[in-house]
Amino acid sequence: MEDEILTCDVSEGVARLVMNRPGKLNALSDAMLAALTDRLTALGADPDIRVIILAGAGKAFCAGHDLKEMQAGRATLDGGAAYFNDLFARCGALMQLIPSLPQPVIAEVHGIATAAGCQLVATCDMAVAAEGTRFGVNGVNIGLFCSTPMVALTRNIGRKAAFELLTTGQFVDAARATELGLINRAVPHDRLQAETRALAQTIAGKLTAAVRIGKAAFYEQAQMDLAEAYSHTGRVMADNMLLRDTDEGITAFLEKRSPDWA
Incomplete structure (x- = not known):
């Protein structure tokens, strides 16, 4: 069912939102962008929700945009120009929505967070990652510079480090991501959900x-x-x-x- 693309569990004022396309590494398809935008907007308007956790099902947090879907967008008279402009505008609107929400949003990250997935981590107010998680804005490796992920990245880490990641397409692990300020901390994989929830509950306990x-x-x-x-x-x-x-x-x-x- 379409609504299963995103699941949500609410407990003690904390909403845990899980991207649920494990077979596609939770890629930000058109449907995923719409689902995230709709659900986050609804949670933002709920006075009983004090903190939001954003996680991914399966082996990864989020592998960025759905490249197969993007390539299919080329099958128009304009070669995909209108679709691509609309896609990146919708993605940008989601990234601007997250910091505008009244609740803190914590990314719970594992596996990989690449391109727009790394952008999503950088956009969240805080992030906790499993040790061994890999982060990258690696679009340059396939000829697509991560220009929109760059916006969030350069507002999280130093410019020289950001430019190196953007131009080399290289990945960093969770330890390096912590040093750079992309995430708050790295924890053992089997403690990821518990540690993220503990942080959320600490914040939820404040006024x-x-x-x-x-x-x-x-x-x-x-x-x-x-x-x-x-x-x-x-x-x-x-x-x-x-x-x-x-x-x-x-x-x-x-x-x-x-x-x-x-």
């Missing part, structure tokens, strides 16, 4: 309003110059201070007790 305010401000200030960023985040903190639950949280800390958050 939801504060985390949502903070995520929005995090991305907003990153686009500003220093003075504007301080001015903006100062206003954000002042608004945060005026929340009833923030007052309760500080009072509880001073009184050495657990906060009674609504």
